[in-house]
Amino acid sequence: MYWSKLFIPTLRETPAEAEVVSHALLLRGGYIRQLAAGIYSYLFLAQRSLLKIMRIIREEMDGIGAQEMFLPALHPADLWRESGRWDVMGDNMFRLKDRFERELCLGMTHEEVMTHIARGELRSYKQLPQIWYQIQTKFRDEPRPKSGLLRVRQFLMKDSYSFDLGPEGLDAAYEKHYQAYCRIFDRCGLEYIVVEAHSGAMGGSQSHEFMVKADAGEDYVVQCTGCDYAANLEKAASKPVPPRGPDPEGDLEPEKFPTPGRKTIAEIADFTGLPESSQIKSLVMVADGKPVLVLLRGDHALSETKLQAVTGATEIRPAHPDEIREWFGADAGSLGPVGVTNMPVLADEALKGRRNMICGANEDGYHLRHVTPDEDFQAEYHDLREVADGDTCASCGARLGVIKTVEVGHIFKLGYKYSESMGLKVLTEDGKEIPVIMGSYGIGVERILSAAVELYHDEDGMALPAAIAPFEVVITPVNKSNDDQRSAAEQLYARCKAAGLDALYDDRDERAGVKFKDADLIGIPYRITVGKKLAGGKVEIVERRTRQSEDVALSEAVDYLAEKIRQAKQ
RNA sequence: CGGGGCGUGGCGCAGCCUGGUAGCGCACCUGCCUUGGGCGCAGGGGGUCGCAGGUUCGAAUCCUGCCGCCCCGACCA
CATH class of the missing domain: 3.90.960.10 (YbaK/aminoacyl-tRNA synthetase-associated domain)
Structure with a gap:
């Protein structure tokens, strides 16, 4: 695409309200704009990036046999009363009434709706197992939205739900999700840790969270320096450091x-x-x-x-x-x-x-x-x-550390909470009616983008992973009024497109400095600079994250870059 | 909900204390110039000073109420 035709409103200065890095850079990079507290518009660049993330999610979910659906965001109150969560959710739920005074809410999550579908249609063990998912907008009236896209009132979630005949089936569905989530976050280029978590108001027995280390995060994770033990601070266990001194001996009276x-x-x-x-x-x-x-x-x-x-x-x-x-x-x-x-x-x-x-x-x-x-x-x-920083690990005895993280995914074994309260039962092979065992699994789509920015940025802007950056490469002629440069750049752009690369051609009539600053800010992982060296038949390929620059022959540049990007995306 | 901060062209801010012409930098438009890291020069457009009420001859400025946004805490799937 031609940059001069696009709406990429970059900001030279950081808006005053942005305190965390990802918020500031997404605003400055022209990715997002705020509408109200915890409510954001995703502009062209953000949408492109989010679509790439969602595509990865879809591929991996489809890969474990999950079936994509699309459920309503508007739910009748009665459905939530059945599970008991109409009251449990309290002020965090957006509630409204229709013209006939019927109570409704905006969906915070979709266990109830999914269970509603399942109980209406699933009758036999032969129909199990099932994994259903959707990518949907969720609404939560957070007491305190904050930190840009990290804690908002409206956001995209991939949520999936598994339905099985018994605990072994649930274990298998859970394991499939665990593996799929690892592949999703790997492909998105995130460094993350998987931790044991508390299942909270979702109910259920086992759960894991997928966490990305970030100072802007709000979740504390305990991590062992010796073994692979890691858990949410809420749930973590440890051996405490011993008391400072021995207790006084003897059978003393208070x-x-x-x-x-x-x-x-x-x-x-x-x-x-x-x-x-x-x-x-x-x-x-x-x-x-x-x-x-x-x-x-x-x-x-x-x-x-x-x-x-x-x-x-x-x-x-x-x-x-x-x-x-x-x-x-x-x-x-x-x-x-x-x-x-x-x-x-x-x-x-x-x-x-x-x-x-x-x-x-x-x-x-x-x-x-x-x-x-x-x-x-x-x-x-x-x-x-x-657990406190410095405690010793209960399993290996090494030192435990506490780090701040952002939660990007969470998987739960729900058990029978919803199937029992809402009446989801099937007949077994020997004709007995039993409740279905369920799991639920979520990924915060925007949080993947935010976490990537938190992870990969420098003083000039973002350095996004190739798989989720809005473009893979930007082609920058240094001097647009130089005909040779312009035609070489256009040629490179055409070849990038032909090679299947997601390329952006910076055809703006700007000075080189402006183009470089903007490209760095919005975080495009590779840049092909067409400048002086063109006289010798060379262009430069610059990697955003490392800032390493290589001179490559004009004729070979695209093939060379295509291979690099292929590797970067794994 | 408790505590703190802030609302003045798109962005960053000054002006407010001590009432009297709304200002600066960036961005934007036009022209010239320049072309390897947010050039330079000249000209120009754009603001109900968050909203409402009050005090006053006169309010961005003082008073009252409200709204919004940010941060800390409480809360949180």
Whole structure:
């Protein structure tokens, strides 16, 4: 295509609202424009790139026998009431009414609609297994859209759903998706890690997330430096670093001591001269309206996700100060488990076997020393602690690190959640009616583009992988008024097209500097520069990412480049 | 929802405190010039100063309310 005819509104300066790199560059590169908070228009370049991503996704999904469909974005409320998610989704769901006051919503995901189709049509085990997918716009009324395309209220998702007769079938569908996702992200040129994840409100047993390392990301991933263990921080387990010092020996009795004005773990550590790891941290949480006392080692943090999993609660929140006063007769900062009988006490496993620790006395301004779990109070032990950077790996003992990531894909074993609540059953070979087991699998299409920009950019702009860049090569005559250069460039462009390359011809009447800056900004992976060296029959092939430049004979340039691009796309 | 910041030509910003002509750089248009990293010169077009109300002879500027956007937190599939 001829650049002079295209709408590629590049910006010299970064719009003030863009803080993360991918947002700033997609805006500057003329890929996207914002319409409202978390709502973006995808202009020509973005659309081209997204179409390439979607094509890769389609090829790989089709490759595992998945069948593409296209479902409505507008859903009746009753369907969501059947699965119970009309209420669960809360304010995150866009809701509306039609002219007859019937309630509707905009689809956040499509388990309900897919299950609706399945239950209407699937009758026999002979029709299983099935994998259905679509690429569709999803709507989520995020409390805080942010970071350009990374967290938005309307976005494209490839979502697929598997239907199987039993757990072995689900395992197979899950594995197929796992492999297909790896191929998709490989082909898109991303570096990513696959982590064990928490299945959250989707329900279900097992899940993995596909994560791309990026400072702009919001998900924390724990990664082992020694083995291949990796998990979402919400779910990760580890061996904690040992306490700073040994516990005092002996069968000591709890003893109250004054700690005037000292409330935090750090203040008590400072006051007693003992490490934070010698204290019991007491947190009062409210799980579905019921209080629970959570105990952790002083230097550890609570994983609310783990607590939620342990309690089975749908909503977890810290107790309000007045609730704490009512239940404990003291304020946060002086709380402890000794003598607590009016609520369940859950303790993190790191407290098991510890002796003579310090905790609050449930009396303002006082703490207890010599408190020993299982002797001075009873608790139920669970893994409740959030892994910290520097913990050791539970499987190999090496050091764990915590990194920030962007989630680009997520696969879930749903189990029977939707088939049971919505009545999706088939007859088995021996005539029994059984619910179908399901899986669901998602990819955030725009996030692939954003993550690629986060991963591959420099001070001049993006350096996109060839497979997903809006064009594979840009042909840049340095001086358009030079007839030789112009005709050589036109010839190269024609040959690129003939060779099947996705080429952009920068025929604009601009100075070379402008063309180079723009090409760098929008991230086209290769550039053929037609300039002075043409006199000697040569043109330059420049690789965007490495900035390496090679002089190649005009006649060989296209074949040479076509081979390079073929390799880059694998 | 809590905290903070910001709304002035397409983009980046100044002007506001101390009320009186709306300004700068980039971009855009025309002409000349230039042609290997966002050239140069000359001329030109474009702004309800987020919205509404109030104070005032007079409001971008002061006051009140609202709206929008960004960031931090809460939340999150």
